[in-house]
Each structure stands twice: as C-alpha cells, then as structure tokens.
Amino acid sequence: MTRLSKILGATAFAALLAGSAAAQSITAGLSAAPSSMDPHFATTGQNQQLAAVLYDRLIHIGADGSFVPGLATSWEVSDDHLTWTFTLRQGVTFHDGSPFTAADVVFTFDRIPEVPNSPAPFTQRLAAIDSAEAVDDYTLVITTSSPAPGLSTDLSTIYIVSQNVGDAPSADFDRSIASNGTGPYRQVSYSPGENLVLERNDNYWGEIPDFERVTIRFLDNAASRVASIQTGEVDFIDSVPPNDLQRLQALAPVTVVSAPSARMLYMGVDQLEETTIQIDPSVGNPFLDRRVREALSLAINREAIIDRIQFGSGLPANQFAPEGIFGHNPNIPAFEYNPERARELLAEAGYADGWSMSIHGPAGRYVNDTDVLLAIGQMWSQVGLDVEVETVPANVYFGQATNRDFSAFIVAFGITTGESSLAYRNVLGSVDPDLGWGSNNRFRYSNPEFDAALAQAFEAFEDADREAALQEAARIAAEDVAVIPLYWEGNNWAVRGALDFTPSPDGRSLVTNLSVR
Amino acid sequence: MTALETRPSGPPKSALPAPERPIWRVIRDFSKSHLAIMGLVLLLTIVIAALLAPWITPQNPYDLRSLSIMDSRLAPGEVGFSGVSFWLGTDGQGRDMFSAILYGLRISLGVGLIACTAALILGLTLGLVAAYFGGRIDTLVMRLVDLHLSFPPILVALILLAVLGRGLENIVFALIIVQWATFARMARATALSERNREYIEAAQSLALSRTRILFGHLLPNCLPPLMVLYTVEIANAIALEATLSFLGVGLPATQPSLGLLISNGFRFVLSGQYWISVFPGIALLLLIVAINLVGDRLRDVLNPRNIT
Numbered sequence: 001m002t003r004l005s006k007i008l009g010a011t012a013f014a015a016l017l018a019g020s021a022a023a024q025s026i027t028a029g030l031s032a033a034p035s036s037m038d039p040h041f042a043t044t045g046q047n048q049q050l051a052a053v054l055y056d057r058l059i060h061i062g063a064d065g066s067f068v069p070g071l072a073t074s075w076e077v078s079d080d081h082l083t084w085t086f087t088l089r090q091g092v093t094f095h096d097g098s099p100f101t102a103a104d105v106v107f108t109f110d111r112i113p114e115v116p117n118s119p120a121p122f123t124q125r126l127a128a129i130d131s132a133e134a135v136d137d138y139t140l141v142i143t144t145s146s147p148a149p150g151l152s153t154d155l156s157t158i159y160i161v162s163q164n165v166g167d168a169p170s171a172d173f174d175r176s177i178a179s180n181g182t183g184p185y186r187q188v189s190y191s192p193g194e195n196l197v198l199e200r201n202d203n204y205w206g207e208i209p210d211f212e213r214v215t216i217r218f219l220d221n222a223a224s225r226v227a228s229i230q231t232g233e234v235d236f237i238d239s240v241p242p243n244d245l246q247r248l249q250a251l252a253p254v255t256v257v258s259a260p261s262a263r264m265l266y267m268g269v270d271q272l273e274e275t276t277i278q279i280d281p282s283v284g285n286p287f288l289d290r291r292v293r294e295a296l297s298l299a300i301n302r303e304a305i306i307d308r309i310q311f312g313s314g315l316p317a318n319q320f321a322p323e324g325i326f327g328h329n330p331n332i333p334a335f336e337y338n339p340e341r342a343r344e345l346l347a348e349a350g351y352a353d354g355w356s357m358s359i360h361g362p363a364g365r366y367v368n369d370t371d372v373l374l375a376i377g378q379m380w381s382q383v384g385l386d387v388e389v390e391t392v393p394a395n396v397y398f399g400q401a402t403n404r405d406f407s408a409f410i411v412a413f414g415i416t417t418g419e420s421s422l423a424y425r426n427v428l429g430s431v432d433p434d435l436g437w438g439s440n441n442r443f444r445y446s447n448p449e450f451d452a453a454l455a456q457a458f459e460a461f462e463d464a465d466r467e468a469a470l471q472e473a474a475r476i477a478a479e480d481v482a483v484i485p486l487y488w489e490g491n492n493w494a495v496r497g498a499l500d501f502t503p504s505p506d507g508r509s510l511v512t513n514l515s516v517r
Numbered sequence: 518m519t520a521l522e523t524r525p526s527g528p529p530k531s532a533l534p535a536p537e538r539p540i541w542r543v544i545r546d547f548s549k550s551h552l553a554i555m556g557l558v559l560l561l562t563i564v565i566a567a568l569l570a571p572w573i574t575p576q577n578p579y580d581l582r583s584l585s586i587m588d589s590r591l592a593p594g595e596v597g598f599s600g601v602s603f604w605l606g607t608d609g610q611g612r613d614m615f616s617a618i619l620y621g622l623r624i625s626l627g628v629g630l631i632a633c634t635a636a637l638i639l640g641l642t643l644g645l646v647a648a649y650f651g652g653r654i655d656t657l658v659m660r661l662v663d664l665h666l667s668f669p670p671i672l673v674a675l676i677l678l679a680v681l682g683r684g685l686e687n688i689v690f691a692l693i694i695v696q697w698a699t700f701a702r703m704a705r706a707t708a709l710s711e712r713n714r715e716y717i718e719a720a721q722s723l724a725l726s727r728t729r730i731l732f733g734h735l736l737p738n739c740l741p742p743l744m745v746l747y748t749v750e751i752a753n754a755i756a757l758e759a760t761l762s763f764l765g766v767g768l769p770a771t772q773p774s775l776g777l778l779i780s781n782g783f784r785f786v787l788s789g790q791y792w793i794s795v796f797p798g799i800a801l802l803l804l805i806v807a808i809n810l811v812g813d814r815l816r817d818v819l820n821p822r823n824i825t
Contacts, residue, residue: 223783243784301586308586309609363765370770374581374610377771381581389581389771393679 025213026499028511029225029234033193033218035119037179038170039159040112042120045414048157049508050196050216055159055181058086058105058140059152065326065418065505067152071100071160071182072140081147081461086140092205094162095179095186102134107163115170124436125154149461153417184209184512193218198511210516229254229494236499238509240492242311242367253496259503261491262325263414264317264423265366267359267376267484269293270407272444278407283355287407287443293481295345296408299383300376301337302487309371313490319474320413320423322488324505327420327457327470332478335485342383354384361389361410362397367489373410376486401442412489413440416506421466424454424473428482445482546818556810563804567622574616575601579772584611590785593792606792608781612773614792618800621775624768625804628685629755632692637747639693640700645731645739647701648708658701665698671760678766688767692754703746707739714738741819748812752805759801775801 032046039051060070072086092100109132112122128148133141144151162180172178179187184206185198196216200209217234219225222241228234230251240248240256249256269287270276276285286292302316318335321328346352359380361373370391377389392400401409413423430446431438437451438444450473457469477483491507500517504510547553566573576583588597588611596602597611605614647658665673674691681687711717712735720730759776761767768774773781775797782793 241784243788247788304586308589363770371609374770375586378581378584378586378610382585387581389769391683391770 024211025215026211026235026514027215027217027233028236028509028514029217029219029228029238030509031218031220031222031225031237031239033220036170036174037176037187037190037196038115038173039161039181040108040115040122041118041170041173043122043125043157044120045416045508048416049510051159052183052508053185053198053510053512054179054183054187055161056092056183057156057158057160058088059156061156061418061505063505065324067156070156071105075152077461081149082144084142084144084151086142088138088140089205090138092182093203094164094182095201096162096164098162098164099137100160100162100182101137102140103137104163105140105160106132106134107165108158108160111161111165112158114167117170122158124439125157127436128154147459147461149466150421150458153419153421156417185214188213209512209514211514214511214514216511226494229496232496235496236493236501236511236514238491238493239367240494242313242490242492245311245313245492248494255495255500257493257495257501257503258313259491259507260315260322261414261489261507262320262322262416262505263412263489263507264320264322265372265410265412265486265489266317267296267486268401268409268411268443269296269484270404270443271446272404276407277405278357278359279355286349286351286355289349290481291345291349292351293484295342295349295383296380297335297481297484298338298342298345299379300335300484300486301379302335303337305372305375306487309368309375310487310490313367313492314487315490317485317488319420319478319485320427321415321420321470321474325415325420326418326463327424327467327474329471329474329478331471332475339379339383346384352384354386356386356388357407358388358390359408359410360397360401360406361391362394363391365394365397366410366412369410372486376410404442404444406442409442410486411440411442414507416508418505420470420474421454421457424450424470424477425458428473428477429454443483445480447476447480447482450476450480450482543815543818547814550814550817553810553814556807556814559803560807560811563622563800563807564626566619567626570616570619570623574613574619576613576616578612578617578620581771586611590790590793592790605796606790608773608778608793609785610781614778614796617773617778618775618797621773621778621797622800622804624685624772624774625755625758625801628689628692628758628774629751632689632754632758633696633747633751635689636693636696636750637700637743640697640702641704641736641739641743643697644701644704644706645708645735648705648712649727649731649735655705659705662698662701662705666702670695670757674757674761675764675766678761683766683769685768685772688758688761691761692757695757696750696754699750700743700746703743704739707742708735711735711738745812745816745819748808748815752808752812755801755808756805 034047034050035042035044039055041047057070058072060068062068071089071092073089075084075086077084088102094100109126112126128144128151130143130145135141164180165178168178174190174192176187176189184201184204186201188197188199190196198214200212202208219228225237226244229237245256248254271287274285275281276287306312306314316334318332319329359373359377361369363370373391374389377387380387400406413427415423425437426440428441428445428450429437430451431441431444453469453473453476457466457473460466460469491503493501493509495501498517500515502513504513585598588607589609591597591603591607593606594602594604603613607613608617643658647655674695677691677694678687717730717734720734758767758774762774762776763780767776778797779794786794
C-alpha cells in the first residue's frame with residue numbers, strides 16, 4: 001500500500017465515521033413554513049408535509065398510488081356501500097405513551113369541524129361521513145348517507161390525534177404542548193417561521209427512520225437554501241431553483257434528486273358571462289368561444305417555457321393527471337404549438353384584431369412564475385392580442401382570483417391523493433357549494449356533460465369504472481380546452497453526503513423519505 | 518398699508534458697485550474641478566442617451582410583441598433567433614440588455630427627478646412656514662419631521678408600496694413621502710438663521726405681506742444649501758427606487774427599471790450569466806456617481822464659508 005493510498009484510506013475511514021455520527025442528527029431546509037402545527041388547521045401542502053411525519057392516518061397511499069394499511073389494518077364496505085368497518089392496528093402508542101384506540105379516531109373526526117379560523121379546512125373531507133362509532137377499542141364503524149367511494153382517499157389525509165388533546169387550541173400545537181400523534185417522529189420544539197425540531201419515535205409501528213433527530217429550518221429564500229446546502233449548513237433542501245440545478249449537480253458532496261410532479265400549471269380563463277372584468281365590455285367575453293380558448297392554447301410554446309425559463313425542469317401538460325396518476329388518459333393528444341393556426345382560429349371566431357386585456361399571476365408562488373407569465377404575455381401578443389402582464393403578491397393573489405378580479409390568470413393544482421378526481425371536482429366541476437364542487441373553479445367553467453362524467457366517477461365503486469369515468473372527464477376537459485394547460489412542474493431536491501431522498505408520488509418533502517445511503 | 522408699500526424701498530441699485538452675478542461665480546468655481554466636469558459630462562451623456570432611448574435602441578423592451586423567450590439569456594455579442602445581434606446580451610425574457618438599460622435609466626431618472634422635485638417643494642414650503650411662524654406650527658411640523666426621520670426610509674417605502682401596490686405613480690408617491698422630511702428640516706434650519714438677518718427685518722418693517730417675505734425674500738436666500746441637498750437626494754431616490762424594484766415591490770415586471778433588471782439577473786449570476794445583473798449595475802453606478810460628483814462640487818461652491 002502506497003503512502004498516498006494509506007492517507008486516502010484513513011481519510012475515507014474518518015469521513016465514514018463522521019458521516020455516521022452526523023447521520024444521527026440532520027438538518028433539513030424546507031422552502032415553505034406551515035401556517036400552524038395543528039394538523040387540522042389547513043389542508044395546504046406545507047402543513048400536511050409536516051403533519052404526515054408527526055401524525056398517522058388510517059389509510060396510507062403506497063408508492064404506486066394504491067391504498068395501503070396505516071392505522072387501520074383492514075377495512076370493508078357493506079353491500080349497500082353505506083357502512084365501512086375498519087379494523088385498527090393494535091399495540092400502537094401515542095408519543096405520550098397512551099394507547100391508540102378507536103376513540104381517538106372518533107375524537108379526531110369530532111375535533112376537525114371545531115378548529116377555528118381555518119383558511120382551508122379539512123371539513124370537506126369528512127362531509128361524506130354520517131356517523132363514526134367506536135364499537136370496541138380496535139373496531140371503527142363509519143356510516144355514510146350515500147355511497148362514498150372517495151372516502152378512502154379522504155381518510156388518507158386525516159391526521160389522527162390523541163383524545164388527550166382535549167379542547168386545546170391550535171396555538172398549543174405551535175407551543176408543542178398539544179402535539180401528540182403516533183407518527184414516526186415526535187415534535188420537540190417549534191418556532192414559527194424559524195425551525196421545527198423532531199425526535200425519532202422509537203416505538204413507531206412501521207419503518208423506523210434512520211435519524212434520531214431532525215431539525216427543519218424554514219428557508220423561504222431560494223438563494224439562501226442553495227447556499228446552505230453548499231456550505232453544509234443543512235443536509236437536505238427542497239424546491240431547488242431550476243437555475244441552480246446544474247451548478248449543484250456539479251458539486252461533489254451534493255446530489256440532486258428530480259421527479260416529475262403531479263402539479264399542473266394552467267391559465268384559467270373566465271367563462272361565466274357575456275363580459276369579463278379585464279376586457280372592454282364592447283369586445284364581449286372572447287373566452288366563451290371554444291375556438292378562442294384553443295387558439296390561446298396553440299399560441300403557447302410549452303417546450304420553450306420549460307427549456308428557456310425552467311431550465312428543462314417540467315413536462316408539457318395536457319391534463320391534470322400525469323402518467324402514473326389514477327385517471328390519466330393516455331389517448332389525449334399533446335397540446336401543440338402552432339401560432340399560425342392560432343391566428344386563423346382567432347380570425348374565424350371574429351377576433352382577427354385581437355383585444356386588450358391584463359393577464360395576472362402570483363409573484364413568487366410557483367417556480368419562476370413571473371417569467372412564465374411574461375412569456376405567455378409575449379406569446380399571446382405575438383398572435384395579435386394586446387396584453388398587459390400584472391403580477392400580484394402571492395398572499396393577496398388567490399383572494400383576488402377567488403373574487404374573480406381576473407380574466408385570464410395562472411394557477412396550479414397539485415394532485416396529492418394519487419388520483420385525479422379531486423382536481424376535476426375542485427377545479428372544473430360546475431360551482432355548487434352544497435355538493436362541494438368547483439371550490440377552485442375561479443373561472444366558472446361549466447359543462448353538464450363533464451359534470452355527468454365526473455359524477456359517475458364519484459359514484460362508481462369499482463376501480464375500473466372509476467378510472468374510465470375519470471378518463472372520460474379528462475377527455476371532455478381537453479376537448480373543451482376548459483383551462484389552458486401549461487406544464488407539470490418538476491420537483492427538485494438536493495441532499496448532501498451519504499443521504500438519500502426517495503420522492504413520493506405526492507411530491508411532498510417528507511423528512512421520512514430521507515435515509516442513509 | 519398700501520401707502521407704506523408704495524414708498525421707495527432702500528437706496529437705488531445703481532448706487533452700489535455692480536456685483537458679479539452669483540450664477541457666473543458658481544459656474545466659474547464649479548468648472549475649476551476636473552472631476553466635477555467629468556461627472557457633469559457623464560451625467561449629461563446618460564440623460565441624453567436616456568431621453569433618446571426610443572430612437573437609438575434596437576428594441577422596445579416594454580413591448581411584449583418585440584420579445585421572444587427563444588432569445589433569452591444570450592451572451593453579449595451573440596446573434597439572436599431573429600438575426601439581431603445583442604451587444605450586451607439578453608435577459609431571461611429575451612430583452613436586449615442595451616435597450617433595457619437605456620429604458621431603465623429613463624425610469625430611474627424620471628422617478629428620481631419627479632419625486633425629488635415634489636419632495637423639495639413640499640418640504641421647502643413646510644420648512645419655511647415652520648421657521649417663519651415658529652410656535653405651534655413649528656412644533657407641529659418639526660415633530661412630524663422627527664417622527665418621520667425616526668423610521669428608516671426603506672421601511673416606510675416598503676410599507677407604503679405593500680399597501681398601494683406596484684406602479685410608477687405609487688413609487689413616486691412613496692419616494693415623496695420618504696424624502697420631504699429631509700428637505701423640511703434643512704429648509705427650516707436655513708430659514709431660522711436667515712429670518713433674523715437685517716433684510717428680513719427690513720422687509721418686515723416695510724410691512725410687506727407674509728407671503729411676499731416668505732417666498733420673495735426668505736426663499737431665494739435659503740435655496741443654495743437646498744439645491745445641494747436636492748442633487749444628493751436625487752441620487753438617493755434613484756438608489757431607493759432601484760432597491761425597491763430589486764426587492765420586487767417597485768415597478769411592474771413588464772417595465773423593468775435598473776433595480777428589477779439587476780434582481781432578475783441575480784438568479785443567473787452564479788451560473789455564469791453575469792451580464793444580466795452586471796451591466797445594469799454598472800449603469801446605475803455610473804449614474805449615481807455622476808450625480809454625486811456634481812452634487813459634491815455644488816456643495817463646495819455654494820458653501821458660504823468658502824465664499825470670500
């Protein structure tokens with residue numbers, strides 16, 4: 001053995017030791033801070049991706065999108081499709097040592113509608129449930145007033161808390177007093193917007209994570225996230241800006257993990273009335289004409305946006321569900337880029353001279369969102385429209401969009417449940433607050449044919465029927481150009497040293513997906 | 518009253534030896550410094566280039582129709598998709614940097630000038646009124662100024678823009694709000710030392726109207742130090758506008774000012790595409806240095822202690 005290789009060997013050994021010692025405790029830098037640590041406060045992604053590691057759910061979603069047992073080991077549905085019987089996992093304990101029983105589930109269901117000030121409540125996900133009863137400690141019976149095939153999906157996002165939580169307010173979860181779940185990690189401390197410290201739950205019933213302690217730092221600034229992983233201040237970051245992918249990839253200790261996401265960005269165009277707010281009433285509402293919507297879609301060069309603005313991260317989209325998500329329709333053709341045809345269609349529809357309008361988008365909500373909106377402005381200008389581009393701070397943007405202050409605007413919908421039904425129900429279903437349809441349908445697309453196909457998907461109990469119905473809904477939406485799909489965002493994470501990250505289909509930055517390589 | 522005013526006021530002018538007009542003295546003193554001349558030439562070049570921007574740039578960077586993202590992030594000198602060559606490169610939207618910089622300079626200069634002039638007028642009026650009348654009015658105005666100056670300008674501007682939203686009028690308004698207090702304080706301080714001078718007494722003993730004393734006698738004698746402050750504050754306003762745009766609360770994304778251009782390019786600097794940030798940065802630097810050179814020299818020239 002030469003001297004050099006001895007030194008190298010020693011260094012490698014030291015590095016290995018250092019690696020394993022460091023691996024016991026890791027620091028993660030996440031881009032989005034939660035609005036509360038109360039797992040029932042908001043259904044937003046940043047809240048759920050933390051709730052999911054602290055709390056458990058009755059049903060989990062597997063890597064292939066199928067339902068797998070969580071806190072419920074098995075469940076069956078009665079012949080009339082109205083009664084669900086869950087057999088619960090035995091021997092599970094909460095972080096405070098108390099045993100998990102059916103009463104905790106019932107308590108959780110009762111607590112959810114009581115959480116005040118929730119900006120995005122979970123209540124809708126329990127709407128199908130008529131009553132929930134703890135028959136004994138490990139048997140839970142849920143009855144629904146009408147068949148609810150979507151119940152398993154809904155329950156896969158309900159985080160079970162201990163009944164010891166009592167009537168603790170959301171703030172007690174932020175103070176780490178009330179936090180009591182059965183998840184793989186338990187909450188040690190939390191300071192809002194700063195950090196969250198987690199400790200491994202060694203009594204977890206499932207796969208026990210590799211790390212004893214995880215400190216999550218909230219780094220909403222992309223540049224500081226990238227700098228932190230470069231300098232080794234953190235071992236893991238999410239939402240790597242596409243601009244920095246190449247540079248990070250070139251760094252020896254850093255590995256970039258990329259996966260396509262099920263989050264589709266689209267332009268919503270107002271289709272409610274004969275006029276629309278951002279367009280002069282004398283022009284009318286051009287978006288009511290399908291040819292116009294198709295023309296606007298033909299005018300967009302999706303490849304160029306992905307290549308020039310997103311540095312190749314992302315895939316051109318033609319429907320909400322990408323391949324691999326239940327409900328994806330493989331027969332829908334890609335939306336092509338053809339500005340000449342777009343101009344022809346606009347002329348056919350009687351808009352040869354175009355019209356003036358402002359288009360809107362959030363600033364800083366999606367990756368490079370301002371640039372994407374400007375590019376769309378460019379492309380629409382080039383087929384003859386007179387477009388002004390306005391970006392709005394993300395915190396007021398969605399309120400204004402819901403208020404219908406915009407005529408054409410950029411939004412995204414991320415599928416996190418492994419199937420497309422929620423996307424279609426919330427975004428494209430005709431608005432019906434009683435049914436809970438169209439809650440994100442800010443542009444008021446409404447097509448009875450589409451609603452019928454979607455309704456079928458919600459009634460069908462057999463997977464094959466459900467899939468066929470969802471694919472039919474996707475086909476109608478694409479043919480109608482209900483929205484103008486842009487692309488599925490790419491998800492990029494970076495890990496340092498001997499860590500590995502396995503993306504899950506929901507695209508969340510779950511610290512439980514981190515492991516030692 | 519009227520009888521008093523019609524009396525001949527003071528000795529006839531011809532009785533004094535004809536003094537050199539102050540403006541010529543200022544120009545003569547100013548041109549003694551080569552650095553200041555350089556600054557002035559640079560400033561004039563920038564101003565003229567900015568004014569002529571629509572005629573001397575190959576592209577209107579604010580017209581979405583003339584941009585193509587296929588031309589984005591081209592290095593300086595590269596030839597674009599449409600056959601145009603971009604001597605200073607292009608940004609992430611395919612804007613020609615040279616055009617974008619000249620248009621950006623127009624915005625910077627315009628915003629700086631308009632905001633500062635308005636702030637000067639507002640601050641000057643309030644400062645003079647406070648100094649001349651004293652008492653409660655003085656206390657009221659000056660405590661307001663104190664309150665105002667106790668907040669960092671960037672913070673005040675950020676809050677205002679967060680409430681008002683983006684846009685050219687809003688940023689001008691925010692800059693006026695941020696800057697008037699500085700002018701008011703300076704105007705009051707100068708006016709206080711001037712108001713006890715003999716010519717004011719003389720004017721008062723002639724029972725001239727207050728407005729006339731304020732604006733006809735007091736104001737012209739307070740102007741020199743304020744003009745120096747004015748030039749410095751223009752540079753400050755331009756820098757502040759750039760900062761606000763850099764932070765994303767200034768001008769809309771379709772009309773990038775220099776600050777927004779720098780901020781847009783910031784994301785690409787580490788991946789080697791330096792030109793998107795660096796060139797507008799240099800332009801901003803040159804503009805501010807030029808204004809400061811001129812302002813510094815003006816201060817030396819107008820300082821009463823330097824006048825023999």
